[in-house]
Amino acid sequence: MKLTFWGIWAKIISVRNMRCDLHVHSDISVDSIESMETYCERALELGVSFLSFTDHLNNMSDMPKNGYYDADKYFENLERVREKYDGRLQLLAGVEFGEPHRYRHEFEQTLKKPYDFIMGSLHIWYDGLFLSQMREVSVESAFETYWKEMYKMIEYGGYDAVAHFDFPKRLYKQVIYNDDYLNEIFALMKKNALTLEINTSLLRKGKADALPSSDILKLYKNAGNAYFTMGSDAHNVQDFYTNMEKPRKDAENLGLEEVVFIGRQAVPLL
Numbered sequence: 001m002k003l004t005f006w007g008i009w010a011k012i013i014s015v016r017n018m019r020c021d022l023h024v025h026s027d028i029s030v031d032s033i034e035s036m037e038t039y040c041e042r043a044l045e046l047g048v049s050f051l052s053f054t055d056h057l058n059n060m061s062d063m064p065k066n067g068y069y070d071a072d073k074y075f076e077n078l079e080r081v082r083e084k085y086d087g088r089l090q091l092l093a094g095v096e097f098g099e100p101h102r103y104r105h106e107f108e109q110t111l112k113k114p115y116d117f118i119m120g121s122l123h124i125w126y127d128g129l130f131l132s133q134m135r136e137v138s139v140e141s142a143f144e145t146y147w148k149e150m151y152k153m154i155e156y157g158g159y160d161a162v163a164h165f166d167f168p169k170r171l172y173k174q175v176i177y178n179d180d181y182l183n184e185i186f187a188l189m190k191k192n193a194l195t196l197e198i199n200t201s202l203l204r205k206g207k208a209d210a211l212p213s214s215d216i217l218k219l220y221k222n223a224g225n226a227y228f229t230m231g232s233d234a235h236n237v238q239d240f241y242t243n244m245e246k247p248r249k250d251a252e253n254l255g256l257e258e259v260v261f262i263g264r265q266a267v268p269l270l
Contacts, residue, residue, distance in 0.1 A: 095119070196220050
């Protein structure tokens with residue numbers, strides 16, 4: 001059900017000055033065993049008031065045999081915790097959809113469900129390999145093919161934010177890109193009203209930069225984009241809402257503004 005104007009406005013008022021984590025995986029994801037309740041309890045401990053459960057809906061060819069992602073179970077779990085933590089936490093319905101431009105029928109079906117926030121992500125782009133299987137692929141080949149596929153995903157659009165933008169950096173510990181080509185990608189993001197996620201998953205592993213790097217964030221801003229979302233990409237409760245403050249401040253210093261998504265609408269954190 002879509003929120004009414006007044007319902008959206010009430011939620012907009014309620015998100016001011018809140019700590020947010022909009023990229024969280026529960027046991028609805030194939031690679032997490034953490035319950036939504038566990039995250040909610042941790043959120044109360046940390047003073048995090050706003051979180052989005054963005055479980056993986058990806059690699060469609062594997063879906064029939066692995067039994068994951070179950071949207072009905074997801075919304076059943078979410079409604080349960082919404083009732084339990086009503087008045088204490090703001091819980092968004094989210095999803096991380098892998099390669100939406102390749103699975104257009106499935107993506108269109110996903111758009112019919114009552115998600116607040118949909119992330120598009122690119123996990124598989126090179127000969128059907130996941131990143132952990134690409135150790136024999138050169139960093140140059142990996143990034144050349146990645147950016148071409150990213151362009152296609154952003155050109156397709158239809159979701160709200162792009163997750164972990166320079167994703168291959170997780171394996172290769174560096175980023176290779178052409179400024180002009182990224183400028184084209186970021187111009188497309190502005191045209192299609194897509195927001196860039198700042199993903200802090202590498203920072204908790206001792207790396208200096210979030211995903212994306214600060215230099216890429218500057219290109220994003222210089223292309224006329226204004227907003228970002230924050231996400232820990234937690235798959236367990238220990239990683240929830242970690243290393244958020246510095247990359248958020250760095251983005252704000254560039255003139256970017258943090259938003260959350262409610263009913264698929266961007267809401268600035270005032």
